[in-house]
Amino acid sequence: MIQVGEYNTLKVKKELNFGLILDDGKEGILLPKRFVPRGARIGDDLNVFLYHDGEDRLIATTQRPYGTVGEIVKLRVVSITPQGAFLDWGLMKDLFVPKSKQLSGMRLGGDYLVKIYLDEQTGRLAATEKIEPFLSNENLTLKEKDVVKLTVYRRTDIGYLCIINNQHTGVLHFNEIFRDITAGDRFEGFIKNIVPAGESASGETQIDVVAGKPGYDRTEDAAAKVLRLLRENKGHLPYHDKSDPEAIYSFFGMSKKTFKMTTGRLYKERKIKITDNGIELA
Numbered sequence: 001m002i003q004v005g006e007y008n009t010l011k012v013k014k015e016l017n018f019g020l021i022l023d024d025g026k027e028g029i030l031l032p033k034r035f036v037p038r039g040a041r042i043g044d045d046l047n048v049f050l051y052h053d054g055e056d057r058l059i060a061t062t063q064r065p066y067g068t069v070g071e072i073v074k075l076r077v078v079s080i081t082p083q084g085a086f087l088d089w090g091l092m093k094d095l096f097v098p099k100s101k102q103l104s105g106m107r108l109g110g111d112y113l114v115k116i117y118l119d120e121q122t123g124r125l126a127a128t129e130k131i132e133p134f135l136s137n138e139n140l141t142l143k144e145k146d147v148v149k150l151t152v153y154r155r156t157d158i159g160y161l162c163i164i165n166n167q168h169t170g171v172l173h174f175n176e177i178f179r180d181i182t183a184g185d186r187f188e189g190f191i192k193n194i195v196p197a198g199e200s201a202s203g204e205t206q207i208d209v210v211a212g213k214p215g216y217d218r219t220e221d222a223a224a225k226v227l228r229l230l231r232e233n234k235g236h237l238p239y240h241d242k243s244d245p246e247a248i249y250s251f252f253g254m255s256k257k258t259f260k261m262t263t264g265r266l267y268k269e270r271k272i273k274i275t276d277n278g279i280e281l282a
Helices: 217-232 246-251 256-268
Strands: 007-016 017-021 029-032 047-050 058-061 072-081 084-088 093-099 111-118 126-128 147-155 159-164 166-174 186-195 204-213 272-275 276-282
Touching: 017 159, 017 217, 029 272, 093 111, 147 204, 159 204, 217 246, 217 256, 217 272, 246 256, 256 272, 256 276
Parallel strands: 029 058, 093 126, 166 204
Antiparallel strands: 007 017, 007 047, 017 029, 047 058, 072 084, 072 111, 084 093, 111 126, 147 159, 147 186, 159 166, 186 204, 272 276
């Protein structure tokens, strides 16, 4: 069964002058010629994204939209009509946000965090700025240390509220942030702590999240980065455990804690030397 608003792998059924017909078990779906991969032929399996074009026809494309159905993404308004706004989401046809799905009216050129959904009445893809009803921590689908996808939602007094896997919400505390972030930013993180509803001050399940990977997995990428930067700087860098945290973050893009953990590990593995003037390749 095909899935509108998602990627589907479909077999090429027929070749036409204006594109390919892909097999959907019915009359077929057109992949316009401009999006046909070079060398594609009858019998090939192609991975395509499905949506409705301006004439309400189901169509396939090899273009990559900025988000698929169910995802929460930040998109830019490219046109306004009395009925709503249209967002650029990386395809030929823009994504529509009805006025009823806007919070306080969208402006041309503005960037907004929206959820992409499939309208049950029309069968078309659309977007809504009203994403709160889709987020809940009541029935969790995750546990501590799970690697998750984070979308920055909004700033709070203690950090940034993040959307977890397009389903839940968690807090990325200020002391865990080591780079500039803004609403709509997306990156990988992990679940640091879960406080059940019965134990939290708010009476609701609270989740703390951290950017990166848990434990020593989090330092794998950092270790490779340190070694690469050493090689690019003739085997020596003037940073050590007494260096200013801001200087470390500015150069390495990591916290001083992560830097010390990473360099300590590389030292034990005899990949680097630690001197009074910094670190060196062994």
